[in-house]
Amino acid sequence: MGRSIVSGLSREADVIQPIEEAVDLSVSVVLYRPDVAQLERTLSTFRASWIDLLRVNPWRSANVFLVDNGGSPDLTSIVADFAAIDIRCTVITGHGNVGYGAGHNIALAQSNSTYHLVLNPDVELAADALVNAFAFLEANLGYGLLTPWVGDERGELQYLCRRFPTVLDLLVRGFAPARLRTLFAVRLWRYEMRDVINDRDMVVDPPIVSGCFMLFRTEILRRLQGFDDRYFLYFEDYDLSLRAHELSCVAYLPAVRIVHHGGGASRKGWLHVRLFVASMFKFFNRFGWKWL
Structure with missing residues (x-):
């Protein structure tokens, strides 16, 4: 089946080719059987954060790509919501479930932007997230990737920056029951960078950052050729993070805040466990390989 693209501003035939007009920010959100209510919260908080940015810099421009890997609802009203604030929202469909990283790469191939945001559909942005992110990146040209403070539904910090893992770290953190994990608390504490990650201090060059929110300079992301699409799901962000250090600095910036509603592979069933291991x-x- 050929790929179809639906845009709030153009007919299908007009938008199959990469968008020529340059914008400040492009955003890609990959969808697969999304929780509709959560998706709407994600996009509404992005719009609110974008509106806050426009109050500071009213000349900013953005494009949003919703990449439908399958099972998405009718997104017409979402496209209209973006059009109402002069953001071009393009829905890309028809390519099948190609995986998380490959889905973002489809959007990246069509983007023409200064910055590109890889965004999960289960994330909510603080109102000032984009204001603070843009201010940092424009004042610190050596940084090509920004990762935010990530909280859970209770407002507690999720430690999603990582040092390079061992096999034991991954298996214990991902699949061991809570009682067993306490026996490995010290090594997990180090793996999750709990000695340096907090809600106050910027951290330079955390080795691995989460794919739920990765704000790149688009030039850097293009030079990296995006995600390695050999990963269908899981570890594509680990891979991309490590490669990003070859081209630029990476910043953990707690002034940029999001809430992440995602869960681990073990809580999503055996299919996710198999994908994780593969x-x-x-x-x-x-x-x-690092075993212990």
């Missing part, structure tokens, strides 16, 4: 093998085969 991607783990790909990751270690590429970057080197």
Whole structure:
């Protein structure tokens, strides 16, 4: 089946080719059977944060790409909501479930922007998230990737920055029951960078950052050729983070805040466990195995 693209501003035939008009920010959100209510919260908080940015810099421009890997609802009203604030929202469909990273790469191929935001459909942005992110990146040209403070539904910090993992770290954190995890608390504390990640201090060059919110300079992301689409799901963000350090600095910036509603693979069923293990093998085969 050929790929179809629906835009709030153009007919399908007009938008199959990469968008020529340059914008400040492009955003890609990959969808697969999304929770509709959560998706609407994600996009509404992005719009609110964008409106806050416009109050500071009213000349800013953005494009949003919703990449439908399957099972998405009718997105017409969402496209209209973006059009109401002069954001072009493009829905890309028809390519099938190509995986998380490959879905974002489809959007990246069509974007023409200064910055590109990889955004999960289960994230909510603070109102000032984009104001603070843009201010930092424009004042610090050596940084090509920004990762935010990530909280959970209770407002507690999620430690999603990582040091390079061992196989034991991944298996214990991902699949061990809580009682067993306490026996490995010290090593998990180090793996999750709890000694340096907090809600106050910027951290330079955390080795691995979460794919739920990755704000890149688009030039850097293009030079990296986006995600490695050999990962169908899981570890594509680990891979991309490590490669990003080859081209630029990475910043953990707690002034940029989001809430992430995602869960671990073990809580999503056996299919996700299998995908996790398969991607783990790909990751270690590429970057080197560390067992203990």
